Amino acid sequence: MSTTLAPIELQPASRSAFGEGLSRMDQAQKIKLGLGAMALLAIALAFFFMGRQPEYRVLYANLGDKDGGAIVAQLSQMNVPYKHAEGGQAILVPADKVHDTRLRLASQGLPKGSVSGFEQMEANRFGMTQFQERLTFQRGLEGELTRSIQSLSSVQSARIHLALPNQNGFFREQQKPSASVLLTLHPGRTLDRAQVAGIVHLVASSVPEMNPKAVSVVDDAGSLLSAPADAQAQGADTQKLQYTQQIEQLYTRRIMEMLEPLVGRNNVKAQVSADVDFSLVESTSEQHKPNQSPDTSVVRSQQTVEDGSAAAAQPAGVPGAVTNQPPVPGAAPINGAAAPVGVAGPGAADKPGTMRRESVVNYEVDKTVKVVREASGQIRRLSAAVVINHRTTVDRNGKETTVAIPPEQLEQMTALVRETIGFNKDRGDSVNLVNAVFNVEKTSEVEEVAWWKQAENQEFLRGLAWPIGMVGLGLLVLMGMVRPGLKLIKTPVVRSQTELQPLNAMLNEAPERPGLPMPGNEPTPEAQRITDAKRLALENPMAVANIVKGWVNGEAPA
Numbered sequence: 001m002s003t004t005l006a007p008i009e010l011q012p013a014s015r016s017a018f019g020e021g022l023s024r025m026d027q028a029q030k031i032k033l034g035l036g037a038m039a040l041l042a043i044a045l046a047f048f049f050m051g052r053q054p055e056y057r058v059l060y061a062n063l064g065d066k067d068g069g070a071i072v073a074q075l076s077q078m079n080v081p082y083k084h085a086e087g088g089q090a091i092l093v094p095a096d097k098v099h100d101t102r103l104r105l106a107s108q109g110l111p112k113g114s115v116s117g118f119e120q121m122e123a124n125r126f127g128m129t130q131f132q133e134r135l136t137f138q139r140g141l142e143g144e145l146t147r148s149i150q151s152l153s154s155v156q157s158a159r160i161h162l163a164l165p166n167q168n169g170f171f172r173e174q175q176k177p178s179a180s181v182l183l184t185l186h187p188g189r190t191l192d193r194a195q196v197a198g199i200v201h202l203v204a205s206s207v208p209e210m211n212p213k214a215v216s217v218v219d220d221a222g223s224l225l226s227a228p229a230d231a232q233a234q235g236a237d238t239q240k241l242q243y244t245q246q247i248e249q250l251y252t253r254r255i256m257e258m259l260e261p262l263v264g265r266n267n268v269k270a271q272v273s274a275d276v277d278f279s280l281v282e283s284t285s286e287q288h289k290p291n292q293s294p295d296t297s298v299v300r301s302q303q304t305v306e307d308g309s310a311a312a313a314q315p316a317g318v319p320g321a322v323t324n325q326p327p328v329p330g331a332a333p334i335n336g337a338a339a340p341v342g343v344a345g346p347g348a349a350d351k352p353g354t355m356r357r358e359s360v361v362n363y364e365v366d367k368t369v370k371v372v373r374e375a376s377g378q379i380r381r382l383s384a385a386v387v388i389n390h391r392t393t394v395d396r397n398g399k400e401t402t403v404a405i406p407p408e409q410l411e412q413m414t415a416l417v418r419e420t421i422g423f424n425k426d427r428g429d430s431v432n433l434v435n436a437v438f439n440v441e442k443t444s445e446v447e448e449v450a451w452w453k454q455a456e457n458q459e460f461l462r463g464l465a466w467p468i469g470m471v472g473l474g475l476l477v478l479m480g481m482v483r484p485g486l487k488l489i490k491t492p493v494v495r496s497q498t499e500l501q502p503l504n505a506m507l508n509e510a511p512e513r514p515g516l517p518m519p520g521n522e523p524t525p526e527a528q529r530i531t532d533a534k535r536l537a538l539e540n541p542m543a544v545a546n547i548v549k550g551w552v553n554g555e556a557p558a
Contacts, residue, residue: 029485036481043474047467056083056092059101060111063091067111074105138162145206149181149199154189158182162207178214179203185219193239196225240278243377247274254420255386259413263405267389267438272421275381280374287368300362308355382421382429388413389438405435 025033059082060071071091075082080101083092093101105111128136142160149158159182165175181203185191191199196217204212217226251272259268388410390402414433423429451457537544 025485032481033485036477036485039477040474040482043470043477047470055095057095057098058085059091059093059098061090063111071105071110074108074110075101078104134164138164141206145203148202149183152195152199154185154191154195155183156186157184160203164207176214177207177210179207179210179216181215181217183217183219183225191219191225200226240276244274244276247276247379248272251382251384251421255384255417258416258420259386259388262413263388263391268386270384270386270417272385273383274379275383277378277380278376280376282371282373285368285370285372287370300364301360302362303358303360305358306356308357379427381427382423384417384421384429384431386413386417386431386433388433388435390435402437410435 060067063071068091072082075091075093078101080093080097084090085092142162145160145162146158149155149160161180161182163178163180165177167174181199183191183199199217200212200215203215204210215226216224218224248271251274252270255270255272256268259270388405390404393401393403395401410433414431417423417431417433418429421429421431423431452461533544
């Protein structure tokens with residue numbers, strides 16, 4: 001009997017399947033499979049470690065080199081991980097440690113700031129000379145002044161240089177201290193004259209015997225902000241211009257606030273021009289009242305001079321007590337008429353002699369002295385120009401049309417403008433209000449930005465780019481390098497008919513015998529061996545193939 005076996009798919013044993021698959025692969029396929037496995041392992045490790053990496057946030061920014069080095073050294077001692085950002089100007093730490101780290105650093109006095117003040121005096125070492133002590137004090141004073149000036153809202157940074165001369169015993173040869181201040185202002189901010197004067201007096205008051213005129217303030221553009229001692233009027237033109245602009249802006253704002261509720265926010269434009277008189281006038285006048293009546297006049301001084309001569313008087317009359325009495329005082333009034341010259345009294349005409357009398361009386365005269373000083377910055381003339389847009393109306397069809405404002409309303413608006421600016425016809429004020437069509441450029445309709453162009457969505461997609469890219473790379477390595485190797489390993493071995501010929505011959509070596517009745521159902525030893533060989537070929541084809549290969553090569557079976 002001849003028995004032929006069909007091609008059989010031989011399933012590899014479980015314990016030797018991987019090794020058998022690797023044995024069937026060539027060298028290039030093995031290298032490709034190994035590289036793919038290593039790439040997948042590296043991607044998995046990257047995902048694991050990047051997923052566990054904490055989020056970093058800014059601990060301190062805009063630090064100086066000195067403070068940055070001190071903080072980094074302290075973070076290393078505290079075992080706190082950190083990173084640098086913005087070119088080393090910022091230090092980042094994990095987000096969950098920001099506040100705790102700031103508190104711990106603040107307890108140690110960090111950051112100290114790029115400017116150090118009188119804390120330098122605390123580090124005085126033994127053996128310092130007098131010059132070193134003076135230099136340390138000067139540096140500390142400069143630092144304290146710098147901190148005070150940097151506290152101003154408009155000042156970004158400042159540097160101060162103090163010139164403190166040595167004091168000697170000769171008072172005439174002592175030099176006065178001086179100071180120089182360099183300011184760096186925030187973008188878009190300026191300092192007015194009052195603020196600069198405040199900085200000058202702050203520095204001058206902090207140094208003994210320093211004159212405010214000896215303080216120079218310079219900005220980062222090199223412009224001198226403080227007025228020199230020999231130029232008191234420097235910057236007067238700038239102040240006048242600023243004052244004029246403030247007045248013009250004030251009246252313009254008043255006009256806009258008055259007309260915008262009537263015609264709309266963007267339908268009115270106004271400009272005011274002010275002619276301001278900055279001349280300083282001082283006048284003095286002296287007024288005298290006319291002569292007043294004697295009753296209302298006041299005597300200031302009076303002088304009376306009497307001069308006369310007469311012949312020697314001879315005793316006359318009856319001798320007795322009466323003739324020996326002194327003469328009686330005169331009873332003539334002060335303001336009365338003077339007696340004629342040469343008349344001495346009763347009976348004087350009979351005696352030869354002369355008499356002269358002078359009287360001078362000075363009266364107070366009313367006098368008014370008036371000194372008038374006119375204030376500078378008075379408005380001499382105001383000119384206002386106002387343009388109002390035509391009104392926009394919409395018809396039933398939704399079409400917009402512009403209509404001029406009636407003259408009556410324009411006259412009312414002109415009256416409002418006059419009252420707003422305090423119109424004065426005597427000083428030549430003028431108001432010109434015009435109604436015209438505004439040439440408004442039509443802005444293109446805002447196009448709706450696609451969702452993938454929006455900034456927040458782009459930031460979100462940018463954050464997903466890395467994990468998606470890593471996943472895509474892993475899939476590419478898996479499908480292109482690892483999966484083909486695994487598929488080749490798992491593919492069962494299919495033996496062709498030529499390879500199975502020795503096996504078929506072995507199975508068909510049984511001699512043909514005549515059919516003899518089998519005793520019962522018990523198989524014969526020869527049939528049992530054939531059945532065992534078939535089962536062995538099915539269960540362990542590799543062993544059978546090795547046996548057959550040994551037979552073909554003439555080798556003894558193991």
